[in-house]
Amino acid sequence: MSLFSRFFGKEEGSGKTAKDRIIMVLMQDRADISPELMENMKRDIIAVIKNYVDIDEERIELDLEKENTSVALVANIPVLTVRRRKRRV
Amino acid sequence: MESRVIVVTSGKGGVGKTTTTANLAAALARMGKKVVAIDGDVGLRNLDVIMGLENRIVYTLIDAIDGACRLKQALIKDKRIENLSMIPTAQSKTKDAVTADQMIKVCDELRADFDYILVDSPAGIEAGFKNAAAGADEALVVTTPEVSAVRDADRIIGLLESMEKSPIRLIVNRIKPHMVKKGDMLGVSDVLDILAIDLIGMVPDDESVVRSANTGEPLTMSSDSPAARAFKNIASRLVGNDVPFMSLESADASGGLLGKLKRALGL
Numbered sequence A: 001m002s003l004f005s006r007f008f009g010k011e012e013g014s015g016k017t018a019k020d021r022i023i024m025v026l027m028q029d030r031a032d033i034s035p036e037l038m039e040n041m042k043r044d045i046i047a048v049i050k051n052y053v054d055i056d057e058e059r060i061e062l063d064l065e066k067e068n069t070s071v072a073l074v075a076n077i078p079v080l081t082v083r084r085r086k087r088r089v
Numbered sequence B: 001m002e003s004r005v006i007v008v009t010s011g012k013g014g015v016g017k018t019t020t021t022a023n024l025a026a027a028l029a030r031m032g033k034k035v036v037a038i039d040g041d042v043g044l045r046n047l048d049v050i051m052g053l054e055n056r057i058v059y060t061l062i063d064a065i066d067g068a069c070r071l072k073q074a075l076i077k078d079k080r081i082e083n084l085s086m087i088p089t090a091q092s093k094t095k096d097a098v099t100a101d102q103m104i105k106v107c108d109e110l111r112a113d114f115d116y117i118l119v120d121s122p123a124g125i126e127a128g129f130k131n132a133a134a135g136a137d138e139a140l141v142v143t144t145p146e147v148s149a150v151r152d153a154d155r156i157i158g159l160l161e162s163m164e165k166s167p168i169r170l171i172v173n174r175i176k177p178h179m180v181k182k183g184d185m186l187g188v189s190d191v192l193d194i195l196a197i198d199l200i201g202m203v204p205d206d207e208s209v210v211r212s213a214n215t216g217e218p219l220t221m222s223s224d225s226p227a228a229r230a231f232k233n234i235a236s237r238l239v240g241n242d243v244p245f246m247s248l249e250s251a252d253a254s255g256g257l258l259g260k261l262k263r264a265l266g267l
């Protein structure tokens, strides 16, 4: 957003909320990512990460997020402890 | 001229397909085109009352398909405008009473006598939509500027693309400029951003639409209301004229800079 349009920009009404919500919904519709698929993906990610660090499985957050025009898969994975790896002497 | 078969569709129901079909048919006929509007919404039969032709029905599309009459016998000629006809559907049948192949055959037969064949269809999420759309070359997708309608429009656009309809163009109906201005309604450019298809028209929410449905006289036959003008513009764009978009645009959420400047300066 340019300084100019910010200056003359309007207050955000519910129309803006509508747009953001449609974009999020369509992302899921188009990618066909069902809640079930999200859960499966989460489970697989947990399985991989657990090999390296102890994580708080209950508090994992996995979401599709919109950043301007692109979409990101954002994961927030709280780490409890980092595993000590066996080292060669 | 090559005839064009155009299906009028939507994802969500009740967004204005039948209203659009009736008004575009009348507007195109007034421009001198030979037009037939087909009620492809089997079982719900609405186009006849919106066009004010409900008392003249003898045979329906279903009768013609079943061989109970010839297709020409199911055609009702509108007495108010030259060149305008409609084919009603049956009310008693189920949505799948007409197959895709039958619809293609009907549309192709009509090409011999008409320039424009408009097909009013059931909402895309309903059974029967694919059959109604089967005979069409092009599609008009109607939506309102609302979350659920735009979402469903997206699905139908995908479906129409897979059916290889082209072009597929968008009509945004029932826009309330004062709400858009306040930022409380999606603007047309927002909807276009999201759906990424070509716009062919935007129609304001207008009480005259309700009155015309009451009387059975499509607005484009006589009225000069904002919605009537919007539909006439769409008809004109359909035939290939370059008609600038109505001033609704200046009320758009992300509207012109000049408009914003003027508003900011209190002009």
Ligand SMILES: Nc1ncnc2c1ncn2[C@@H]1O[C@H](COP(=O)(O)OP(=O)(O)OP(=O)(O)O)[C@@H](O)[C@H]1O
Residues within 6 Å of the ligand: B010, B012, B013, B014, B015, B016, B017, B018, B019, B020, B041, B046, B121, B122, B123, B173, B174, B175, B203, B204, B205, B206, B207, B209, B210, B213, B227
């Ligand atoms: N621009 C408008 N302004 C005001 N009212 C409108 C407008 N467009 C449509 N309507 C009203 O919305 C209602 C639904 O319109 P219409 O029957 O054309 O929708 P539809 O998409 O054909 O519905 P269905 O999916 O049930 O076939 C009608 O009552 C109509 O009068």
Ligand SMILES: [Mg+2]
Residues within 6 Å of the ligand: B017, B018, B019, B041, B046, B120, B121
């Ligand atoms: Mg209808």
